[in-house]
Amino acid sequence: MDKTFDWLNPFASIDLGIGKWADGIKGWAMSNRSVIQPLKNFFEGVIVRIESALQAVPPVIMLLLLVLIAWQAAGRRVAILVFCCLVILGLLAPDAWSLAMTTLAIVIASVLLCVIIGLPLGILAGKSDRFEAGVRPVLDTMQTIPAFVYLVPVVMMIGIGNVSGVIVTIIFALPPLVRLTSLGIRGVSPAVVEAARAFGATPRQILFKVELPLATPTILAGLNQTIMLSLSMVVIASMISVKGLGNEVLRAMGRLDAGKAIVGGLGIVMLAIVLDRITQGLGRSGRERGHRHWWESGPVGLVTALIKRN
């Protein structure tokens, strides 16, 4: 350093080279693209398949399907709400439905990966105080660090496109699932776990027969949060060339096109309401539904009742 060291302002004269160090990682990533590429292709394939499946279903059939799912998961009222939201979504613009399906595909892929990664992490964090203490600051960082900070390195490593979009979304949307899974596991009454132990259950049986079922409402609340956060990332993800409703918003911003902005924005909101209500319905405990099994209510219940009568 050519500047003399100033005791009152020491930071200006110290350079630990963190910026260069990060650049080094970037360089490493770029020289190792051959390792990353096959992985990327695999995930790209998965996302494309989900999207083409969603696009292949005629909108009316898809709408009916979603309404039926909502009815089953959350009851008739929510089904009506979902129906209205989906109709509004479809009427926003001629291509709104197709854009929504593209966005939905990205959200589904992100949420699936979040569940695959987050559930085991959450269970571990719920079981071990040490792990929880270790994972907590990481989750805090993931949630608070501005998306633009990791947008660049992710694109550097993987390139623009859906896979990067999904990764960026996961970084932002994963924490609540881990947190709430851990919370749910910790919230299970120790007396009940002890009883399971006293009757000879293995740790695995305790997890699957006692802890996870009892933690399910909390875990589903986490899933709901994760889905909502995934949706809220679609605009940012569209900056790295992810298509769908988010892209509409982004393009509208660039061109100050209010019409497009409304299509994109309202579309995202409608999708959010639909996904939120369906997952919230899933999260309601059996007690609130009068202790009936899921197949005893909703459209499935109706069908089974009809079959029984005949």
Add this chain to the structure above:
Amino acid sequence: MTKSPREDVIRCEGIWKIFGDKSRQAMDAVRSEGLSKKEIRDRFDCVVGVQDATFSVGRGEIFCIMGLSGSGKSTLIRHINRLIEPTAGSVIIEGQNVNAMNARDLRAMRAERIGMVFQSMALMPHRTVRENVAFSLEVRGVPEEKRRRVADQAIEAVDLTGWEKRYPDELSGGMQQRVGLARAIAADPTILLMDEPFSALDPLIRKQLQTTFMKLSAELHKTTIFITHDLDEAIRIGDRIAIMKDGVLVQIGTPEQIVTEPADDYVAEFVAGISKLDLVTAGRIMQPLAQYAQAKGPQDTAAWPVAAPGDKLDTLVDLAVGTDHPILIAEAGVPLGVVTKRALLRGIQGREDSNQPQAEAV
């Protein structure tokens, strides 16, 4: 105590449980220096849950552990099926050291040989009554069909038939506790561990459940450790009673021994209010016939009512109200002693009238 040779199903030897991070050091210090509970807390910041508990329970016996809240009863009973590890000492069940078992054997023993009822019931809220009752069978991989049959039998035994498909929170407290009982007996274990099973219930339901339990226990002939903080319950149910205070087993004995020969003031205070009518036997309060004759001169006992040494005070009271004579205590036709009205009254009070001859002479 009965001298008949009996088989120990459960044997606890010198169990210590010290809670805290430095429990090992605390234990070593106890061994070398004999620290008191308070010293352990001050020096090691550890809580003593159980102090040197040694006892054994014979086959078919109902062994009650009685003590006030916080005396370490739940802690002690959790050692039997090793829900917690002792700091020192060992538990031996049917000859096997529980603390030396590997995880698999331990689970097998818990599922097949020990049934437990919890103070907090601890039913699984997401499972129906039947699924709760069949839990120990389920974890052992018993096929569905058999599980159902066995569970329904256990449910019937506690009079809950018709409630199999309900969830625990649809049941009253007493019914929930009966589900807990059914769950404990479903796998037909040899040992029952009952941690204050009836404490949270109102007196009427409690009495009902005690009756149900005693009936079941007589039918099933299970070795039982029964925890309670209610001496009346302990006396009603237990073959033997252990009194626990601050983690120490202060006295172990039959209900009669506990009531008539309390080991210390603490136990004495406990038993002071207990009705002796159904507990104390004639043999314990009678005056030997020779001694009586010495004080009163030879007696014509022909008109006296006769009772056996094993008869309870209650019976003696019935006999005494019908006559002015003392009661003659005889076994197999051989007169052994005499119970005067005075001795009987003292007996009911729980005081032994040891100075009787002198008192009568005054």
